Amino acid sequence: MPWTNGKMQMAIEKSSRFEFDLLANKYDSWYESTKGRMYDRLEKKAIGRHLPPSTKGKKLLEVGCGTGHWSQFFSKYGFEVTGVDVSERMIDIAKSKNISNASFQVADGHSLPFADDTFNVTAAITTLEFVHDAKTVVREMVRCTDKREGLLIIGVLNTLARFNRKRQQDSESIYAKAQLFSPSGLKQFLEPVGKLVIATVGFVPKQNLFLPLAPVIDTLGRILHIPYGVFITAKVKL
Numbered sequence: 001m002p003w004t005n006g007k008m009q010m011a012i013e014k015s016s017r018f019e020f021d022l023l024a025n026k027y028d029s030w031y032e033s034t035k036g037r038m039y040d041r042l043e044k045k046a047i048g049r050h051l052p053p054s055t056k057g058k059k060l061l062e063v064g065c066g067t068g069h070w071s072q073f074f075s076k077y078g079f080e081v082t083g084v085d086v087s088e089r090m091i092d093i094a095k096s097k098n099i100s101n102a103s104f105q106v107a108d109g110h111s112l113p114f115a116d117d118t119f120n121v122t123a124a125i126t127t128l129e130f131v132h133d134a135k136t137v138v139r140e141m142v143r144c145t146d147k148r149e150g151l152l153i154i155g156v157l158n159t160l161a162r163f164n165r166k167r168q169q170d171s172e173s174i175y176a177k178a179q180l181f182s183p184s185g186l187k188q189f190l191e192p193v194g195k196l197v198i199a200t201v202g203f204v205p206k207q208n209l210f211l212p213l214a215p216v217i218d219t220l221g222r223i224l225h226i227p228y229g230v231f232i233t234a235k236v237k238l
């Protein structure tokens with residue numbers, strides 16, 4: 001990394017709404033909690049529905065890959081994964097997981113270090129809420145994606161979900177500074193980019209006792225297009 005620490009710090013502050021280096025070490029603990037595991041299961045199912053059936057030889061770029069949690073999912077799915085993140089500490093953790101068919105590097109989503117049309121799929125999962133300028137990041141994602149058959153895969157937190165609104169009220173949390181989307185806001189934002197499929201998922205009961213019912217409630221919420229699920233997923237065919 002050719003930057004000094006001071007310059008690196010300034011670059012992170014300019015590109016991200018939150019300095020993820022500070023919580024990189026404990027970031028994965030959410031995915032290990034009882035509720036976190038259930039949300040993760042439902043979110044992966046929903047993103048999986050957007051992915052192509054054949055991934056052989058396909059290259060996927062993940063912008064804001066964090067600790068590589070989703071990179072692992074994409075790698076298991078059969079993609080050759082390139083993960084980028086502006087947080088050096090998050091990238092160190094992703095690298096330490098030795099995920100097969102995945103490589104990681106520090107890079108800013110506002111200015112991706114890849115040639116036009118390099119990837120078949122470009123994904124950003126709970127990243128657009130944390131960048132300074134989501135429009136520029138999406139424009140960069142499109143530039144790096146193959147225009148003939150390429151896909152963008154997006155996952156964002158829903159501002160209409162009560163669970164997320166509560167998270168945002170905690171001024172110390174990463175969510176306080178995040179710019180969440182509503183289902184209609186995301187639709188409006190992504191419709192000009194290509195052919196869009198959007199879904200709202202992540203309907204999980206508040207009490208852990210009822211957690212086993214979550215997959216059924218989630219299916220109903222998605223099918224009935226109830227706009228209050230925690231997570232919004234989108235597929236854009238370029």
Ligand SMILES: C[S@@+](CC[C@H](N)C(=O)[O-])C[C@H]1O[C@@H](n2cnc3c(N)ncnc32)[C@H](O)[C@@H]1O
Binds near residue numbers: 063086124131
């Ligand atoms: C909430 S975390 C999500 C991490 C991962 N996608 C996941 O879902 O586990 C948001 C990530 O976006 C990264 N990020 C924020 N701004 C960025 C930017 N401009 N370019 C690249 N990554 C960025 C953060 O460093 C952080 O790792």
